[in-house]
Amino acid sequence: MAAMSRVExxxxxxxxxxxxxxxxxxxxxxxxxxxxxxxxRVKWAVLAFCLTIYYLLPWLRWDRGIxxxxxxxLLDIAARRYYFFGLEFWPQDIYLLTxxxxxxxxxxxxxxxxxxxxxxxxxxxxxxWTDLFMWFEREIEGDRNERMxxxxxxxxxxxLWRKAAKHATWLFIAFWTGGxxxxxFADAPTITRQFWTGAAPLPAYFFTGLFTFTTYALxxxxxxxxxxxMCPWPRFQSAMLDEQSLTTTYQAWRGEPRAHGKxxxxxxxxxxxxxxxxxxTACPMGIDIRDGIQLECINCGLCIDACDHVMRITGKPERxxxxxxxxxxxxxxxxxxxxxxxxxxxxxxxxAALAIAMTAMLTALALRASLAIDVEHDxxxxxxxxxxxxxxxxxxVNLTNRTQAWAPFALSVTGLPGATLANGTxxxxxxxxxxxxxxxxxIADFRVLLTAPPDAPKAPRRPIGFVLRNPTTGxxxxxxxxxxxxxxxxxxxx
Ligand code: SF4
Ligand code: SF4
Numbered sequence: 001m002a003a004m005s006r007v008e009x010x011x012x013x014x015x016x017x018x019x020x021x022x023x024x025x026x027x028x029x030x031x032x033x034x035x036x037x038x039x040x041r042v043k044w045a046v047l048a049f050c051l052t053i054y055y056l057l058p059w060l061r062w063d064r065g066i067x068x069x070x071x072x073x074l075l076d077i078a079a080r081r082y083y084f085f086g087l088e089f090w091p092q093d094i095y096l097l098t099x100x101x102x103x104x105x106x107x108x109x110x111x112x113x114x115x116x117x118x119x120x121x122x123x124x125x126x127x128x129w130t131d132l133f134m135w136f137e138r139e140i141e142g143d144r145n146e147r148m149x150x151x152x153x154x155x156x157x158x159x160l161w162r163k164a165a166k167h168a169t170w171l172f173i174a175f176w177t178g179g180x181x182x183x184x185f186a187d188a189p190t191i192t193r194q195f196w197t198g199a200a201p202l203p204a205y206f207f208t209g210l211f212t213f214t215t216y217a218l219x220x221x222x223x224x225x226x227x228x229x230m231c232p233w234p235r236f237q238s239a240m241l242d243e244q245s246l247t248t249t250y251q252a253w254r255g256e257p258r259a260h261g262k263x264x265x266x267x268x269x270x271x272x273x274x275x276x277x278x279x280x281t282a283c284p285m286g287i288d289i290r291d292g293i294q295l296e297c298i299n300c301g302l303c304i305d306a307c308d309h310v311m312r313i314t315g316k317p318e319r320x321x322x323x324x325x326x327x328x329x330x331x332x333x334x335x336x337x338x339x340x341x342x343x344x345x346x347x348x349x350x351x352a353a354l355a356i357a358m359t360a361m362l363t364a365l366a367l368r369a370s371l372a373i374d375v376e377h378d379x380x381x382x383x384x385x386x387x388x389x390x391x392x393x394x395x396x397v398n399l400t401n402r403t404q405a406w407a408p409f410a411l412s413v414t415g416l417p418g419a420t421l422a423n424g425t426x427x428x429x430x431x432x433x434x435x436x437x438x439x440x441x442x443i444a445d446f447r448v449l450l451t452a453p454p455d456a457p458k459a460p461r462r463p464i465g466f467v468l469r470n471p472t473t474g475x476x477x478x479x480x481x482x483x484x485x486x487x488x489x490x491x492x493x494x
Contacts, residue, residue, distance in 0.1 A: 030286035037305025058183035121300035129219035178211030282306035389454030
């Protein structure tokens with residue numbers, strides 16, 4: 001309590017030093033009004049596309065052969081595999097995930113520098129689900145004015161059932177959102193059946209519950225607060241924008257001075273803005289774009305649709321609020337105009353970085369090895385002197401077969417003339433080239449015995465190379481190892 005009091009006291013002092021300004025503003029509830037127009041249609045189209053992909057993708061099948069997952073997109077944590085249509089990723093491919101994140105980040109930088117926060121306004125999951133929740137809210141509780149009136153009124157039966165229906169609908173959507181999420185981690189038909197029969201693993205129920213809660217809380221309750229206070233993107237997006245970036249802008253040079261209702265005939269001529277408020281009542285972030293570019297603006301363009309409607313009614317040209325650049329806005333105030341420049345130093349840099357990152361990614365993907373070898377020398381004994389004077393070393397050889405067929409790997413050794421290899425299970429059968437078969441898409445360990453002939457040059461430690469080849473595909477790789485012998489050795493048997 002004492003600590004809380006000190007915090008409260010400090011806050012009070014800070015507020016006093018700010019001239020009585022409060023550090024924390026109360027949330028002003030946003031009642032956005034429905035609009036129609038091209039931006040709204042694009043938003044609906046993107047929303048439908050994103051949600052269709054999210055909910056249906058786990059149900060898409062992909063034939064990988066018998067005994068293998070048939071789900072097109074699957075992150076199989078237990079088997080440590082990620083399947084994406086015809087591609088299969090192993091934990092060793094984590095660098096490709098890093099590359100994908102870099103490509104996504106640079107791509108977002110490029111798009112933001114060209115078109116502002118269109119990601120936030122159209123395709124961000126927070127926007128998509130909030131838009132969906134708002135649509136159901138309007139369907140159940142009515143549009144802005146109706147909702148405001150009902151919320152301000154007493155709690156009656158009408159208000160109660162509508163609120164209950166809205167929250168039940170939100171929870172239903174949130175539940176299916178959480179349910180769809182777990183399908184990316186297990187075979188969708190199987191986990192669905194297990195879920196409803198109570199046979200699914202505990203994490204499936206936990207994560208469904210977690211994502212149900214977060215979807216309901218963030219899209220239903222958090223809404224614009226998430227974008228403004230929780231998301232870091234608005235904080236550093238300004239580093240990507242410049243005067244040539246296309247953003248939603250109010251054409252103040254044309255709209256001002258605003259004229260609301262009847263005007264004094266002696267007043268100076270009015271601008272095109274009739275101060276109707278349609279733009280800010282349509283805004284899902286609750287801001288007035290006429291105040292200029294703001295951190296809260298997600299560039300959704302709904303205020304453009306709202307204002308265009310007003311302009312058509314008042315018989316004035318559309319696009320008083322428009323996608324435009326700040327450079328063009330400034331120029332228009334001086335009676336000029338500036339064309340949108342696609343290629344600017346920052347877009348060239350982002351584009352080059354994106355091209356380099358994508359090329360590196362695709363090259364790494366194309367050159368991914370289909371086989372791998374890892375060798376561990378026996379710790380004890382380091383070597384065995386054989387009766388005929390030869391020396392034998394034991395190894396554990398770990399082989400990876402990333403193809404979809406049995407691999408009859410051919411293992412040989414360089415740097416030790418005349419050496420022979422034997423499988424630990426049949427030590428008497430020695431070969432210059434040892435065949436070790438590994439099942440499709442798997443890793444296997446073999447105990448391998450390497451024997452140097454009696455007349456081989458002697459050394460306590462001799463660098464050698466293990467060469468692994470897949471005769472079917474021709475792929476080859478190698479591993480640098482060592483062959484151990486006695487510190488002093490005079491040759492011959494013991
Ligand atoms: S000001 Fe316009 S573009 Fe920005 S968030 Fe509001 S409605 Fe969308
Ligand atoms: S919708 Fe257009 S006319 Fe109405 S207040 Fe906004 S900018 Fe002015």
